[in-house]
Amino acid sequence: MQLLLIHSDYIEFEAKRPTPVAEKVEEREKSGRLEEALCAFIAVEKMDEIDIPAAIAAGAKEIASVAEQVKAERIMLYPYAHLSSQLSAPKAAVEVLRGLEEALRQDREVARAPFGWYKAFRLSCKGHPLSELSRSIRIGEGASGAAPPGTAVGARPQEREEVVSEALKAEEKAVS
Amino acid sequence: MQLLLIHSDYIEFEAKRPTPVAEKVEEREKSGRLEEALCAFIAVEKMDEIDIPAAIAAGAKEIASVAEQVKAERIMLYPYAHLSSQLSAPKAAVEVLRGLEEALRQDREVARAPFGWYKAFRLSCKGHPLSELSRSIRIGEGASGAAPPGTAVGARPQEREEVVSEALKAEEKAVS
Ligand SMILES: [Mg+2]
Secondary structure, three states: OEEEEEEEEEEEEEEEEEOOOOOOOOHHHHEEEEEEEEEEEEEOEHHHHHOHHHHHHHHHHHHHHHHHHHOOOEEEEEEOHHHOOOEOOHHHHHHHHHHHHHHHOOOOEEEEOOOOEEEEEEEEEOOOOOOEEEEEEOOOHHHHOOOOOOOEEOOOOHHHHHHHHHHHHHHHHHHO | OEEEEEEEEEEEEEEEEEOOOOOOOOHHHHEEEEEEEEEEEEEOEHHHHHOHHHHHHHHHHHHHHHHHHHOOOEEEEEEOHHHOOOEOOHHHHHHHHHHHHHHHOOOOEEEEOOOOEEEEEEEEEOOOOOOEEEEEEOOOHHHHOOOOOOOEEOOOOHHHHHHHHHHHHHHHHHHO
């Protein structure tokens, strides 16, 4: 699972047209808007199909952790195929997205954009150092000894996060 | 080079804070806005450093081609590290971004967001079937026989574009 997490002033969407793999949704689910939300752009990947409950648990944990960090009370789950070249089957993607929604809404207001629709969206990214983060969730990598199962590995954000880390250190010095 | 191309009603940004690798820019370059623009989110990759002029030429060609397709007269170039796990050195990234700007502004109004700054942005994606496309530019793959140099390969968008293609076919039938 690839995640791009954007701390936003607002995120809103309207489903415009179904693709052949579109999730069936009610009319009221075709649009949505959240203010002061963490917007999680999500690509569910082939690897997540190995253990869907584990992928949901690891993804929800990571999203909740970043929401906590940036103090976002609302979460928008937004399917985003362009984050990966190894996408899961559409059915698995919908299962994971619904699972994330169910897991996260225990603690926070959650909205979810439908899978497989062409959507218009408007987004305002806040621009502070933690307002754009990416995460890779790699379920089952423990089997090959690469990382414990469900670990959020830093494959994608590594270089970016070094930059964040350096910037935060510089900021700490500046205020101390 | 990874490209995420979003046909937008508007895209605007403000550079908020430099990271340690921030491009030096004039005050007036720290914010920008374009309406009815193709916004190209760009990750310059290690592989692009093999032949920077070729990477610039191939990237500019691909961006111009999509701008043509969606009839966008303006282009926003927006560095986006989160699109790749194999980023180039910052110096190469800035060279490629400036090269793209120079190449593309022959034919169109072009704006560019500065590299290596934390930025706030606001974006409105139109939501038609071609309003979100991704492209992988793989310079030098010809050497290994995988693809001609400078080819925009479909590694990332393959599944997504099949969907687009099917949707467009359905649409053609509907209007014919
Ligand atoms: Mg308009």
